[in-house]
Amino acid sequence: MLGINSLSAQPANINKQQIQSDIYLAIAKAYQASVLMWEIDAETENRLSAQFSGVVISADGEIFSAAHVVHPGKTYKVMFANGRECNAKGLGRISIPPDFMQPDAAMLKIIQKGNWPFVELGWSSSLKINQPCLSIAYPESLAQRKPTIRFGYISSLKNEFGFLQSTCIMEPGDSGGPLFDMHGRLIGIHSGIRIPEEVNYEIPIDTYRRYRTALTIQKDYTVLPSDTDRIFSDIQLQRQATNYDPIRFKNILRKFEPACVRISSTINGAAQEILGTVIAVNIADKKNISSFKSLVVSKSSVIGEQPMILLANHKVIALKVLLRDKANDLVLLSPVVNLKTPIQIHDLQQNQVATNQPGKLLLSITGAGNIKQGILGSEALDFPKVSSYGRIGAYIDTANGQLEVLSVQPGGAADIGGLKKGDRIQTFDQQIVHNKRDYVKAFEKTMAGDTIITGISRNGQVSTKKVILLYPAIQPSNHPVEQFKGGKSLRRDGFTGVYIQDAVISASECGSPVFDLSGNLVGVNIARFSRANTLIMPVNKIYGLINSYSLQVP
Numbered sequence: 267m268l269g270i271n272s273l274s275a276q277p278a279n280i281n282k283q284q285i286q287s288d289i290y291l292a293i294a295k296a297y298q299a300s301v302l303m304w305e306i307d308a309e310t311e312n313r314l315s316a317q318f319s320g321v322v323i324s325a326d327g328e329i330f331s332a333a334h335v336v337h338p339g340k341t342y343k344v345m346f347a348n349g350r351e352c353n354a355k356g357l358g359r360i361s362i363p364p365d366f367m368q369p370d371a372a373m374l375k376i377i378q379k380g381n382w383p384f385v386e387l388g389w390s391s392s393l394k395i396n397q398p399c400l401s402i403a404y405p406e407s408l409a410q411r412k413p414t415i416r417f418g419y420i421s422s423l424k425n426e427f428g429f430l431q432s433t434c435i436m437e438p439g440d441s442g443g444p445l446f447d448m449h450g451r452l453i454g455i456h457s458g459i460r461i462p463e464e465v466n467y468e469i470p471i472d473t474y475r476r477y478r479t480a481l482t483i484q485k486d487y488t489v490l491p492s493d494t495d496r497i498f499s500d501i502q503l504q505r506q507a508t509n510y511d512p513i514r515f516k517n518i519l520r521k522f523e524p525a526c527v528r529i530s531s532t533i534n535g536a537a538q539e540i541l542g543t544v545i546a547v548n549i550a551d552k553k554n555i556s557s558f559k560s561l562v563v564s565k566s567s568v569i570g571e572q573p574m575i576l577l578a579n580h581k582v583i584a585l586k587v588l589l590r591d592k593a594n595d596l597v598l599l600s601p602v603v604n605l606k607t608p609i610q611i612h613d614l615q616q617n618q619v620a621t622n623q624p625g626k627l628l629l630s631i632t633g634a635g636n637i638k639q640g641i642l643g644s645e646a647l648d649f650p651k652v653s654s655y656g657r658i659g660a661y662i663d664t665a666n667g668q669l670e671v672l673s674v675q676p677g678g679a680a681d682i683g684g685l686k687k688g689d690r691i692q693t694f695d696q697q698i699v700h701n702k703r704d705y706v707k708a709f710e711k712t713m714a715g716d717t718i719i720t721g722i723s724r725n726g727q728v729s730t731k732k733v734i735l736l737y738p739a740i741q742p743s744n745h746p747v748e749q750f751k752g753g754k755s756l757r758r759d760g761f762t763g764v765y766i767q768d769a770v771i772s773a774s775e776c777g778s779p780v781f782d783l784s785g786n787l788v789g790v791n792i793a794r795f796s797r798a799n800t801l802i803m804p805v806n807k808i809y810g811l812i813n814s815y816s817l818q819v820p
Contacts, residue, residue: 282518282783286627288448289641292400293415293625295450296321298383300402300413300443301329301344303374306353308341319403319413319443320344320374321452322384327352327376328482330474331442332457333359336372338484344376347412352378358481363488368428369473370457372442373481385444388451390430390470392500393420401434403443403456407796408766410647413443415624416768416798417641421464429467430454435768435798436466437747461749463770463797472497518785519629519637525607526631526778527562529585529599533570534734540568541632541777542575542599543790544607545614547812560605561815563808564777565792566590566597567715567757573599589815592713594807595757595792598815609779609787614809622646622804627783628767630791632775640769640780642788643799647766649759656712656735660685664702671722683733685720692728693721713760714738747797755793758801764792765802776800 299322305315320331329344336342340356359372376382401416408414418433425431432445436456445454445468454468474481480491529542542564562575562585573585585599626642659678660671671689674680691699695718699705712718714737721730737756742748752772771778771791780788780802792803 282627286625286783289400289417289625289627290623292446292448292450293402296385296400296402296444296446296452297413298347299323299385300404301346302404302411302413303329303331303335303342303344303354303442305337305340306343311343311353313343317404317406317439318441319439319456321402321444321455322376322382323387323452324384325381327354327378327380327382328384329354329374329376330444330452330455331372331374332455332469333361333370333372334366334457335441336374338486341377342374344374345411346383349411352376352380356484358477358483358485358487358491360477360481360487360490362490367458369490370469371455371473371477371481373474373478375482385446386449386451387475388447388449388453388471389475389497389500390423390453390472391497393423393430393447393453395420395423398448399432399434399453400446400448401432401436401440401443401456402446403436403440405437405796405798406439407437408439408644408647408799410644412644414643414766414799415641416643417627417639418464418466418768424470425467427467429457430470432466432468433464434466435463435770437797437799438745440798459746459797461746463750518783519631519781521608522779522781522785523631523634524605525609526633527605528576528633529562529564529569529573529777530576530582531568531570531573533568538568538570539576539774540565541775541791543609543777543779543808544605545609545611545808545812546607547611547816558604560601560607561588561812562599562601562605563790563811564597564599565755565757565790566592566595568776569597569599575601575605589811591807591811591814592716594761594803594811596790596803596807596811598811611809611812613787614805614812622765622788626788628769628780628788628802629783630767630769630771630775630778630780632771632778638769638771640767640771640800643766643768645765646763646804648762649764649795649801651713651760653738653740653754654714654757654760655738656709656714656716656718657738658709658718658733658735662691662702662705669699669701669705679733679736683718683720684731685722685733686724688724690723691720692723693730694718695720713757715757750797752794754795758793758795761792761801761803763804763807765789765804766795766799767791767802768798769800771800 318335354374422431458467542562575583589598659675660680789802789804793801
């Protein structure tokens with residue numbers, strides 16, 4: 267089986283404009299027919315299941331999806347990307363015991379009459395290894411009503427389970443979602459995954475072609491239907507796209523490699539490593555003399571004490587923390603010596619107006635000679651605090667007219683920080699708090715990892731305690747979606763106006779720069795959010811951080 271890097275047969279001369287144009291055209295054809303679904307009660311319309319994906323394949327509302335999420339006769343809410351909603355009935359599904367894994371094909375039909383957007387069917391029989399493909403589906407982790415776009419390659423035409431296999435990264439919620447070729451034709455339906463991100467199972471579209479008539483019957487098939495349709499062959503085979511390889515565009519970024527550096531620091535006595543992006547700025551001193559200076563932008567929550575750039579041959583360059591932006595998890599650092607970098611501050615200002623259109627191909631530098639390809643998956647998104655809210659491990663409430671610690675969890679942040687039951691809280695995060703309402707208002711501004719200076723009164727003695735808020739306790743999962751190498755970033759939400767991409771950026775590779783195919787800086791990778799999604803802090807936030815520091819320089 268070949269993977270994404272098995273591209274020796276690819277042509278050396280590739281037109282980057284043609285690649286980007288083909289992707290945009292395919293998305294335009296396929297986007298509106300890719301739908302989000304979940305089971306509902308037919309009478310009350312109350313939600314009854316987790317979300318999953320599907321795709322409309324006819325104007326009268328036939329939908330292809332996966333058997334493991336669809337059941338004959340059940341009712342489903344169908345949501346389009348433009349906000350249009352309707353209901354559908356589950357029709358046929360083919361799921362064969364004992365493992366009920368294959369062929370995993372199912373069909374639904376929209377109940378309401380209408381002229382629905384639909385996609386053109388392709389042929390899985392005409393696919394080739396390393397042929398590019400697009401996923402347009404609804405991962406549950408993002409909780410969005412618009413689909414996410416991912417880009418990849420066909421890596422196996424028929425694996426050991428009979429599935430097509432692609433490198434378009436999937437996760438829960440994508441099940442039943444569509445896989446397209448570069449002409450926007452449907453070539454597969456998402457079924458399952460294995461632990462490596464590049465292993466994603468797709469139901470071949472020819473399976474649906476073969477059993478389409480049988481699937482229109484409201485029936486649960488536990489053996490392959492005897493009623494089969496003729497598949498024919500791809501009469502438009504000549505339309506098949508050239509096998510693209512955006513990794514070959516790494517020469518575009520070769521001059522930008524010095525802009526990515528590896529940083530080491532210490533947090534709570536433990537060494538941490540992360541990447542940073544070097545940007546050249548002109549900063550006027552108090553005599554209004556403008557001078558060149560290199561600054562480094564990185565991920566604040568992973569930059570602790572004594573930060574330094576790690577060079578070859580065990581050499582290091584010390585860094586000074588200039589400014590932290592907690593809301594965006596950015597930190598601005600100054601090296602003790604100027605560094606060479608091709609990224610200029612005026613480039614950031616110009617790139618703020620660049621179009622961030624879903625489907626834009628991206629390239630991330632994660633080390634010398636290491637370029638990772640991704641695609642812009644959506645418009646800007648907000649990620650509220652879910653895994654990054656602070657956990658104090660104490661119950662604090664008003665008692666006898668005083669704000670008091672009523673209980674302390676052993677081993678929690680309050681316990682480690684020295685708070686005890688009976689302590690009266692006078693200040694929290696250096697804010698005066700008189701009651702529970704004041705305390706909650708102050709606490710809402712904090713995040714996990716914050717060091718909170720807490721003023722207390724204990725037995726008539728006034729003192730302060732340093733409490734480092736902990737991250738929420740999350741039970742580990744054995745599901746393959748949670749087992750990818752490197753895992754998620756610890757700080758991965760609590761953001762506004764960030765973008766997502768599907769490049770496999772490990773948690774320790776965050777802080778690295780992201781470019782488009784023209785070499786424009788798009789932003790920096792700020793968090794590995796899930797198996798399929800990495801968050802990008804856009805260039806306007808980086809420019810704002812540097813500009814804030816420049817205004818503070820006397």
